[in-house]
Amino acid sequence: MPTAPSLLEERSGATGSANGSTLTARVEVPSVATPSATALSATAPDIVRPSVTKLKPYVPGKPIEEVKRELGLPEDFTIYKLASNENVLGPSPHAIEAINRVAGETWLYPDDTCFDLKNALASFWNLSPDHFIVGNGSDEIIHFLSLALLDGDDEVIFADPSFVQYKAAAMMADCAFRAVPLTADMRHDLKAMRAAVNERTKLIFIANPNNPTGTVVTRQEFEALLDGLPPRAVVVLDQAYLEYVEDMNSPRGIEYIHEHNVVVLQTFSKAYALAGLRCGYGIARPELTGYLQQVRGPFNVNMLAQAAAIASLQDTAQVDRAQSVNREGKNYFYTSFDEMGLTYAPTEANFVLVDTGLPSKDVFQELLKRGVIVRTGDPFGMPTWLRVTIGTPEMNERFISSLRAILSG
């Protein structure tokens, strides 16, 4: 009995005559050219990888323009976005100068190898350029780690709550993961994370400081985790907020890359205030960065980002200013939270996690009306907590006075 032709057979005319006119007629069969919606939805589960159906898209902080549109606020109403841990002081003037200098060159593809940027990073960190892999944000390096290192049987370990992209990295590769709860004082439980290691463990992500808590691990805790790890396990020390860290007893990843499978992540999005350009990098032994280079797409770091990053690295005064504004804002938040009787996590980053004692979704909405965008703790399983980025004194005061008004009902 003849079987029904597949779409491919119909389109190629394989079941028709060899005559050219028959072939044309078959290709134009409407049901082939425009399959019905029912047929499409019926095939959807078959075309997508099962692990992808479980992934949730990253939810970014709410943009200022969206808030104005949604709340019908006037154009000239000032809204402060304290939701994405950006550096509110803005980029270095040298970075802006560098962007302007290369703006007219953007008809050309950027330098695929990031030659100048890697050399600038090499002298900044006192390493050779092959220790670096540069990405479209450090997010992209996390993606490279997933692509280059993870296979279906591997396992990934990270803290809960921590930066959401670690889980995405595991899920994209169809890998099992172990999300290890933080300690009672909201720090990585490195002992429990070490105990979760087995012969399948491939990646262990540690955000130091952690997002969303701002807490850090100690050198001793970190070294105990590294001690005797199976050789196939790679530790990713994500230092997106390193420039804000004051605690000198917290590890600096660079010290561990030569002797261990440690990949350090750094970014220009936070203290260097270049989030909009997307530029981050990984530091590791050249053997490891070499594997990550293999999965990198061509021209992944744009020309403006490369130029601005090089200029920013040289502007240490800008980072000093970010640190001192952050320190001042942090102390103001602590004093204000203490006065309000609120619990918060002591932070080593440019944001603070605070327990308002009320559903944070409601507090979030009330803050929006007063022109302050923050993050609710719901995605982190902390429904009464808010994460707020430390801003300028003016921004911080607006946040605190709004919060006081909301809490006093």
Ligand SMILES: Cc1ncc(COP(=O)(O)O)c(C=O)c1O
């Ligand atoms: C801990 C941590 N790692 C990595 C990133 C990603 O930064 P980017 O891709 O902008 O370099 C973020 C962003 O918020 C973060 O909080």
